[in-house]
Amino acid sequence: MEAMAWFIITALLVLLLCLIILRLRSSQSIHLPPGPLYLPIITDIFLLQISFSKLKPIIRKLHAKHGPIITFHFWSTPHIFISDRLLAHQALIQNAVVFADRPKFLKNHQFNIASSCYGPTWHAIRNNLASIMLQPSRFKSFSKARKCVLDALISKLKFEANFLNNSVELINYIRHAIFCLLFSMCFGENVDSRKIEKIKDIQRRLILSSGQLGALNFFPKIVSRVLFRKRWQEFTQLRKLQNDLLVELIQARKKVIEKNNDDDEYVVCYVDTLLNLRLPEEKRKLNEGEVVALCSEFLTAGTDTTSTTLEWVMANLVKDKHVQQMLVEEIEEVVGEREEREVREEDLEKLPYLKAVILEGLRRHPPTHYTIPRVVTEDIVLNGYLVPKNGTVNFMVADIGLDPTVWEDPTVFKPERFLKDAKNRNEFDAFDVRGIKEIKMMPFGAGRRICPAYKLAMLHLEYFVANLVLNFEWKTSLPGSNVDLTEKQEFTMVMKYPLEAQISLRN
Numbered sequence: 001m002e003a004m005a006w007f008i009i010t011a012l013l014v015l016l017l018c019l020i021i022l023r024l025r026s027s028q029s030i031h032l033p034p035g036p037l038y039l040p041i042i043t044d045i046f047l048l049q050i051s052f053s054k055l056k057p058i059i060r061k062l063h064a065k066h067g068p069i070i071t072f073h074f075w076s077t078p079h080i081f082i083s084d085r086l087l088a089h090q091a092l093i094q095n096a097v098v099f100a101d102r103p104k105f106l107k108n109h110q111f112n113i114a115s116s117c118y119g120p121t122w123h124a125i126r127n128n129l130a131s132i133m134l135q136p137s138r139f140k141s142f143s144k145a146r147k148c149v150l151d152a153l154i155s156k157l158k159f160e161a162n163f164l165n166n167s168v169e170l171i172n173y174i175r176h177a178i179f180c181l182l183f184s185m186c187f188g189e190n191v192d193s194r195k196i197e198k199i200k201d202i203q204r205r206l207i208l209s210s211g212q213l214g215a216l217n218f219f220p221k222i223v224s225r226v227l228f229r230k231r232w233q234e235f236t237q238l239r240k241l242q243n244d245l246l247v248e249l250i251q252a253r254k255k256v257i258e259k260n261n262d263d264d265e266y267v268v269c270y271v272d273t274l275l276n277l278r279l280p281e282e283k284r285k286l287n288e289g290e291v292v293a294l295c296s297e298f299l300t301a302g303t304d305t306t307s308t309t310l311e312w313v314m315a316n317l318v319k320d321k322h323v324q325q326m327l328v329e330e331i332e333e334v335v336g337e338r339e340e341r342e343v344r345e346e347d348l349e350k351l352p353y354l355k356a357v358i359l360e361g362l363r364r365h366p367p368t369h370y371t372i373p374r375v376v377t378e379d380i381v382l383n384g385y386l387v388p389k390n391g392t393v394n395f396m397v398a399d400i401g402l403d404p405t406v407w408e409d410p411t412v413f414k415p416e417r418f419l420k421d422a423k424n425r426n427e428f429d430a431f432d433v434r435g436i437k438e439i440k441m442m443p444f445g446a447g448r449r450i451c452p453a454y455k456l457a458m459l460h461l462e463y464f465v466a467n468l469v470l471n472f473e474w475k476t477s478l479p480g481s482n483v484d485l486t487e488k489q490e491f492t493m494v495m496k497y498p499l500e501a502q503i504s505l506r507n
């Protein structure tokens with residue numbers, strides 16, 4: 001009996017000691033950022049059912065409760081969400097390399113810049129886009145294509161304004177225009193318009209299905225095929241259709257290259273640069289499948305982001321007549337009495353208010369509300385919390401642009417707030433959209449994986465908005481009605497009620 005008592009007392013003492021050690025350890029070690037309770041399998045299955053759009057309000061609530069850095073667990077991996085601009089700067093700029101990789105689940109099913117891991121292959125294909133394809137002289141070589149697409153857009157809208165009921169659902173026109181422009185940058189001119197329509201349709205279907213396909217990416221290919229058989233079949237069918245059409249174009253382009261090699265007028269397009277590219281690690285050229293995937297990324301990454309932003313900017317110009325008027329006056333002053341009502345590319349740098357309007361559009365309505373997820377390559381401490389090696393990190397782009405400590409009346413569309421920066425076109429003093437010195441907003445992301453095409457995107461936004469406003473007066477479709485700015489998550493954050501505007505020709 002006595003021995004039993006001693007045994008129980010010793011066991012209790014050992015237990016107490018263990019608890020004290022555990023307690024001491026946990027008070028010393030650095031914790032993951034706070035977040036909801038994780039129940040393996042149950043939480044995972046719950047999260048798999050939730051669409052991305054439903055996740056956002058949940059994350060916002062958790063930020064309100066726990067602060068600017070929180071953790072979700074999914075398949076036992078911590079997913080960290082950051083909504084604070086200073087922490088974003090600390091991570092993406094001050095610790096750029098640690099935050100430069102992408103999670104494996106993105107890499108599962110595709111070869112492209114956005115999902116490549118941080119390394120020589122990513123560097124080669126990104127550099128090809130950012131420094132070879134989008135270098136300043138090549139930017140210029142596409143001026144003719146931009147003008148062609150703009151002319152086609154303006155004449156379609158003129159037709160609507162003259163002969164139809166002059167009410168237009170703008171997004172359909174601009175999405176088509178931007179797609180055609182990127183298409184000619186990618187494959188060159190002279191492609192049959194019916195083929196372009198077909199590819200546009202497939203790219204769109206692939207984009208819209210990408211939300212539903214999110215779950216596929218979390219599993220290895222073989223598991224996805226069994227678990228999500230129907231979705232997988234639809235997806236592979238679309239990919240095959242896309243592949244057949246794009247391969248045909250790539251092969252046609254190879255013949256054009258052979259013929260025109262010495263022609264001074266020859267405009268190098270994205271496919272040409274890809275066909276020339278060598279992967280440094282594997283010491284080989286890209287195969288056809290890889291060229292297809294990179295062309296598809298070029299079309300997808302550029303079309304919806306740019307056209308969605310254009311729609312949001314125009315919606316705000318319809319809503320606020322005063323801003324539209326100020327913009328027209330600025331443009332008229334520069335364009336003057338020219339016969340042709342056109343803002344040329346070289347005019348853009350004389351239009352600071354235009355630049356301010358575009359920046360405000362990107363701040364208030366960034367087309368993507370998160371960056372593409374990063375994975376950290378070593379343990380790092382942010383705000384006193386551990387961001388562990390291999391943890392996934394997401395940045396809340398839209399919330400960062402609405403920070404009331406930086407932006408007065410953050411939800412109001414007020415281009416004037418950028419005017420001082422926009423007037424100063426000097427690279428170093430103008431608004432720092434890359435967030436190098438400090439992040440105030442980050443519509444193009446930040447750090448090593450910042451959007452490589454942000455200058456091209458700014459040019460397209462400025463050029464199209466300026467010309468749309470110079471040529472037409474934009475009003476609400478019904479007198480006295482208002483523009484509804486409710487958001488809806490698709491591939492980008494689009495207008496739930498697409499902008500329908502009444503347009504009339506300006507004299």
Ligand code: HEM
Nearest residue numbers: 113114301302305306371372443444445446449451453457
């Ligand atoms: C208004 C227009 C655009 C916006 C707002 C935008 C925004 C973004 C954002 C937020 C990212 C993620 C950056 C990060 O993870 O930090 C990104 C990445 C990327 N964007 Fe854009 N983008 C736009 C236009 C374009 C265009 C026109 C192209 C190509 C023609 C393009 C190609 C890419 C690529 C390839 C990446 C992946 C970069 C990498 O992982 O290294 N984007 N973009």
